[in-house]
Structure formats: structure tokens, C-alpha cells
Amino acid sequence: MSDGVVSKLWNYCNVLRDDGVSYGDYVEQLTYLLFLKMAHEHTQPPFNKESFIPAKYDWTTLVDKDGDALEVHYRHILESLGKEGGMLGTIFRKSQNKIQDPAKLKRLINFINGETWVGLDIDVKGSIYEGLLQKNAEDVKSGAGQYFTPRPLIKAMVEVMKPEPMMTICDPACGTGGFFLASHDYISHNYQLDKDQKEFLKYHTFKGWDIVDNTARLCVMNLYLHGIGAQDDVPIIVGDSLISDPGERFDLLLTNPPFGKKSSVTIVNGSGQASRDAITYERDDFWATTSNKQLNFLQHVKTLLKINGRAAIVVPDNVLFEGGAGETVRKKLLSDFNVHTLLRLPTGVFYAQGVKANVLFFDRKPASETPWTEKLWIYDLRTNKHFTLKKSPLTFQDLQDFIDVYKAGNIHEREEGERFKAFTYDELIQRDKVSLDIFWLKDESLEDTENLPDPDVIAAEIVENLESALNQFTEIYQELENK
Numbered sequence: 001m002s003d004g005v006v007s008k009l010w011n012y013c014n015v016l017r018d019d020g021v022s023y024g025d026y027v028e029q030l031t032y033l034l035f036l037k038m039a040h041e042h043t044q045p046p047f048n049k050e051s052f053i054p055a056k057y058d059w060t061t062l063v064d065k066d067g068d069a070l071e072v073h074y075r076h077i078l079e080s081l082g083k084e085g086g087m088l089g090t091i092f093r094k095s096q097n098k099i100q101d102p103a104k105l106k107r108l109i110n111f112i113n114g115e116t117w118v119g120l121d122i123d124v125k126g127s128i129y130e131g132l133l134q135k136n137a138e139d140v141k142s143g144a145g146q147y148f149t150p151r152p153l154i155k156a157m158v159e160v161m162k163p164e165p166m167m168t169i170c171d172p173a174c175g176t177g178g179f180f181l182a183s184h185d186y187i188s189h190n191y192q193l194d195k196d197q198k199e200f201l202k203y204h205t206f207k208g209w210d211i212v213d214n215t216a217r218l219c220v221m222n223l224y225l226h227g228i229g230a231q232d233d234v235p236i237i238v239g240d241s242l243i244s245d246p247g248e249r250f251d252l253l254l255t256n257p258p259f260g261k262k263s264s265v266t267i268v269n270g271s272g273q274a275s276r277d278a279i280t281y282e283r284d285d286f287w288a289t290t291s292n293k294q295l296n297f298l299q300h301v302k303t304l305l306k307i308n309g310r311a312a313i314v315v316p317d318n319v320l321f322e323g324g325a326g327e328t329v330r331k332k333l334l335s336d337f338n339v340h341t342l343l344r345l346p347t348g349v350f351y352a353q354g355v356k357a358n359v360l361f362f363d364r365k366p367a368s369e370t371p372w373t374e375k376l377w378i379y380d381l382r383t384n385k386h387f388t389l390k391k392s393p394l395t396f397q398d399l400q401d402f403i404d405v406y407k408a409g410n411i412h413e414r415e416e417g418e419r420f421k422a423f424t425y426d427e428l429i430q431r432d433k434v435s436l437d438i439f440w441l442k443d444e445s446l447e448d449t450e451n452l453p454d455p456d457v458i459a460a461e462i463v464e465n466l467e468s469a470l471n472q473f474t475e476i477y478q479e480l481e482n483k
Contacts, residue, residue, distance in 0.1 A: 005115070006131040012111065016104060023136045025098035028214060030132065031221045032078060033112050035091055036062065041118040052088065052231050057081060062109055070109075071102040086232045087224065091217045093238065126181065126226040133176050133218065138389070149178050149256040149314070150349050156399035157312045157359060158182040160406045163252055165197040167205065170250040170304055172241035172257075173297065174208030177219040179254040180235075181226055203230055207248065209241035242267060242296050243281050249306040256314035257297035259355050266291040267299075287332045290325035294318065298329060298360075302337060305364035314345075317356045321437040330434045334425060338363045338372040340411055342436060343402060344380045348387040349394040356382075375422045376436065377414055379405065383441040 013026040021029075040059035042049045051058060057077045065073050074097050081092035099105045117125060130151075137148035163169060163183045171179045187193070187201055206228060210216040216238045223229045223236070242265070265279050269286040286299045294315055301311050319326060320342075333339055341361035350357065365372045379402050387394050405420050407413050416422060421440060428434060 005128050006135075008111070009128075009132060010135055012108060016099060019099070019101055019104065021098050024214065027132050027136050027218065028095070029097070029099055029108070030112075031091065031217060032095060033062075033109060034117060034129075035221060035224070036077075037112050038117045041116065047118070052086075053081070059113075063113055066106060067102050070106055071097065071100070074105065087220060087229065087234050088231070090220045090234050090236060090238065093217065094213050095217075126222070129222055129225050130181075133222065148176060150394055151178060151182070152394050152396040152399060153314075153345070153349065153359075154178045154182045154254075155396055156403055157254055158186050159403050160361070160408045161252055161254060161310060161312055162408050163187055165191050165193055166200055167251040169206050169252045169254065170248075171206075171208045171253070171255045172300060172304065173255050174210050174219055174236060175215055175256070177208065177222045177236075179256075180206045180208065180219075180223060180228065183252070183254070184226060184228060202228060203233065206235045207250070208236045209239060210236065211238070211240045213238055240265075242283075242293075242300055245283065245285050245303055248304070249309065250304055251306055251309050253301055253304055253309065253311040253313070255297070255301065255312075257294060259316065259350075267296045288325035288328040292318075292322070292325060295322070295325055295329050298333070302333065302362075302364065307364055307366055309364045310361070311363070312359055312361050314357050314359050317358065317437060319360075320358065321433065321435040323433045327433045330436060331429070333362065334373040334376075334428060334434070335371040336365070336367075338365055338374075339376055340373070341406065342376060342378045344378065344382045344439075346382045346385040346387050346394070348389065348392075371425050373425045373428075375424055376428060377411075377420060377422045378436075378438055380419045380421075380439060380441055383439060384444050 009030065013021070013023060016026055017023075036053065036059045039051060039053050041047070043051045053059075057080055062070065062074060062077070078092055078095040078097060081088050082095050083089070084092070097105075099108065120128075133148060134151075158179070161183075163186055165187055169180065169183050171177075174180065184201065184205070187205075191197070193201065206223070208219065210219060216236050220229065220234055220236050229235050265281060266289065267281045267283050267286055268289045269283060283299070285303045286296070288295065288299070290296060298313060298315060298319060301313050305311055320330075339360065339362040341359075343359040343361075345357045345359065347356060363372075381399070381402060385398075386392065387398075401419070405414065405417060414420070414422070419441070421438075423438065428436065
């Protein structure tokens with residue numbers, strides 16, 4: 001059922017592309033129309049709920065119109081609902097009609113009107129929307145891939161973090177909500193929830209931020225289709241999560257902050273100083289002053305954790321080895337937190353190319369005179385691993401060995417293996433710049449030409465490396481220009 005609907009919806013997108021409607025614009029328009037249709041369905045038997053959408057803007061007013069009158073009315077609906085509060089305001093904020101041909105808009109409305117969306121199982125509705133978001137992410141031109149973390153990686157991170165009922169879960173760069181959905185699914189399927197636990201899971205478990213309006217609306221819709229959140233209390237905040245400490249603290253934090261090292265904003269800690277022309281935020285809770293967005297997200301994440309709270313954050317390689325602020329942050333993190341696991345990810349798994357990334361796992365602990373990190377266990381899933389997005393994508397099975405050796409809840413029972421090694425605090429602190437950029441396996445492609453991967457895999461890796469190098473050169477150039 002869900003695959004068929006996704007195919008129909010996506011095939012119609014191909015028709016609209018001839019009119020210059022991009023994948024991202026199409027998914028946005030679907031978000032508006034699906035939301036209006038489902039809100040209307042809730043007012044019909046057997047639900048008979050009172051509509052939270054003003055009568056002059058509801059679904060029936062769209063179905064009744066044609067031609068220019070339809071296009072004008074649709075624009076008016078989007079503009080008006082964007083001024084409302086709660087979920088309505090978040091979904092329709094700054095919304096615009098991107099389907100200028102009234103006949104094509106009418107055809108899409110008729111297609112959506114012909115399906116009963118509320119009657120679909122939540123998993124079906126959710127998988128339809130997730131399917132559209134994934135297709136959008138796969139479209140290289142749209143740039144949406146940077147907001148879409150591969151779902152096998154998200155699922156593996158959630159598997160080892162093991163969220164529980166009544167926990168609070170945060171993602172300060174939530175994108176389309178992948179970590180929330182995977183956590184919701186994990187809790188729902190691994191526990192027999194009572195009424196209070198179900199209510200907490202629906203309304204109080206999740207809190208997220210995203211700086212991009214379009215992405216936040218996709219996230220809110222994604223959560224809504226999975227039965228998360230309420231009309232008057234949206235768990236997603238549209239804004240820059242780094243601007244200040246929100247004051248809230250969370251049990252679990254799972255996040256993949258946006259790629260790109262350099263930011264136009266420098267975040268200044270209590271003792272730091274930014275350049276004279278820099279845009280700055282002041283964060284006394286940060287350890288180092290830097291414009292490196294990834295280092296700032298890492299500092300933000302450590303602040304958001306409760307005592308004994310746990311975090312899993314995707315970080316690019318530069319966070320592991322960069323000097324200056326990077327060294328300061330790594331030293332403090334190893335000392336004040338229990339930084340126990342690092343998963344080194346292969347290339348070719350992210351929709352945004354040129355990214356060499358890792359997942360860092362750490363727990364917040366009470367103040368202590370001695371360092372909390374005893375051993376950092378590193379799992380190397382990069383050396384001699386070859387993935388591409390289309391022909392050889394990363395699967396959940398590829399991460400199964402990491403999940404097994406992680407031994408969630410019993411990390412003291414871990415054992416070293418070919419790809420899994422432990423490094424003591426003393427070993428780490430003595431490394432140049434406290435670098436965590438550690439490899440020990442030999443790269444077989446440098447020694448054995450008979451076992452080289454397929455040419456398309458080699459080509460994809462060359463592109464990844466060139467993109468990564470270009471990104472680093474661009475950042476160096478920008479830094480020189482700003483001096």
C-alpha cells in the first residue's frame with residue numbers, strides 16, 4: 001500500500017518538474033495539502049472532532065474551487081494559516097504556493113481527496129512520508145540530503161542508546177525528525193506501555209530545534225503522521241539552537257548537526273575574544289571560543305545533558321584532530337565526561353558528499369577531581385569498507401557487529417577485536433593535540449590491487465575525497481579572507 005502511494009505521489013512530481021517545481025517544493029506542497037485533508041477527516045465520522053482550522057480555510061474550500069479562483073484561494077490559505085499558533089503556525093510559517101498552474105494543483109488536490117489518509121495505519125502514513133523525504137534527500141540538486149541522516153545509521157545509534165519509557169530525548173539539529181521516529185519506534189516495540197507512559201511518549205518525550213523553516217515544517221508533519229505531538233504544543237522550535245542555553249536538560253541526546261565547519265557566527269565563552277567584525281553569541285557554559293559550528297554543537301550537546309544523561313553525536317573528522325579550540329574541547333570532554341565510544345563511519349553513506357564522519361558517544365557525570373574517561377573504545381567501520389548511495393548503500397546489517405560489540409548497558413564486558421580497540425585516558429591525553437583521529441588497520445587497496453572494489457565504488461570514493469579536500473580548502477580560504 002505505502003509503496004504504491006509513494007510511487008503515485010512521486011510520479012506526479014515528475015509531471016510538475018516540467019513546470020519548474022523542485023522535489024523539495026513538491027514535498028512542501030504535499031505537506032500543506034495532506035495536513036488540511038487529514039484535519040478535515042478528523043471532523044468526519046467516526047471521529048467527529050471539532051476542527052482547529054478556520055472554516056473559511058479548510059479542505060472543502062479547496063475541493064470546491066477551480067482555475068484562477070483555486071490558485072488565489074490556496075495562496076490566501078497558506079498566508080493566513082502561517083499566522084496561526086501551535087502546529088498550524090509551524091507547518092504553514094512562510095509558506096508559498098509553488099504550483100502556479102491551477103489545473104495541476106487541482107489534479108493533486110483531487111488525488112489527495114481520493115484517499116482516506118486518517119484511515120491508514122500510522123506506520124503506513126509515516127512510511128509514505130518517510131519515503132518521500134528519502135527521495136527528496138536522494139535528489140542531489142535539492143541539497144536536502146544534509147537534513148536527512150541515513151536511516152540504518154539512526155536505527156543503529158538508537159539500538160545502542162536504548163531509550164526507555166518516560167525518558168526525555170533531544171535533538172538540537174533535528175532535520176526531518178529521524179532520531180525521534182526511531183526512538184519512538186524502539187520504545188513502542190520494546191516495552192508494554194501503560195496509559196501514562198503512552199501519553200508521555202506522545203506529548204512529552206521529544207524536543208527539537210531546527211534553524212530552517214522548511215525543514216522544521218517537514219519534521220512537524222513527519223511527527224504528526226507518526227502520532228507524536230499536539231496541535232497546541234509543538235515539540236519543535238524553529239530557530240538557532242546554539243544562540244543560548246535553553247535551560248532544559250535531557251536524558252538522551254541523539255543528533256547529526258549540519259555539515260560544514262565554518263560558521264558566520266563566533267560563539268564566545270567567558271574568557272574568549274572574537275575578531276572585531278564577527279557576529280557573536282555569548283555562552284558562558286562553553287569551554288572554548290570558536291566559529292567552528294561542529295565544535296559549538298558538541299559544546300552545546302554537553303550542556304543539554306542531565307547528570308548521567310547520555311549523548312550520541314555525529315561529528316566530522318576535523319572535530320577529532322583540529323588544534324586550538326578543538327584540543328581544548330576534547331581535553332575537557334575526556335576529563336569531565338565519560339567518553340567511552342567512537343564509531344568511525346565509512347565514506348559514501350551520507351547524501352551530502354565530501355563528508356568523513358564519526359559518531360561520538362559520551363555520558364555526563366557529576367563533578368570529579370579525577371577524569372571520568374577511563375577508556376575510549378574505537379570501532380573502525382571505515383578502513384577497507386566501500387559504500388555508495390545507489391549501488392552499495394549502507395544497511396542496518398552492516399552495523400550489526402558494532403551493535404553486538406558495543407554491549408549497551410554492559411560496556412565493562414567489552415572485548416577487543418580486529419575492528420574494535422580500546423585506548424586509555426593516559427594514551428589519549430599524551431597524543432599530539434589530544435587527537436582522537438586513530439586508525440590501526442592496513443588499507444588493503446594500497447597493497448593488494450587484485451582485490452580492488454568495483455570502479456564505480458572507487459570513483460565515488462575519489463569524489464568524496466575531492467569534495468572533502470575542496471571543503472577544507474574553502475574553509476582555509478575564508479579564514480584567511482576574514483583576517
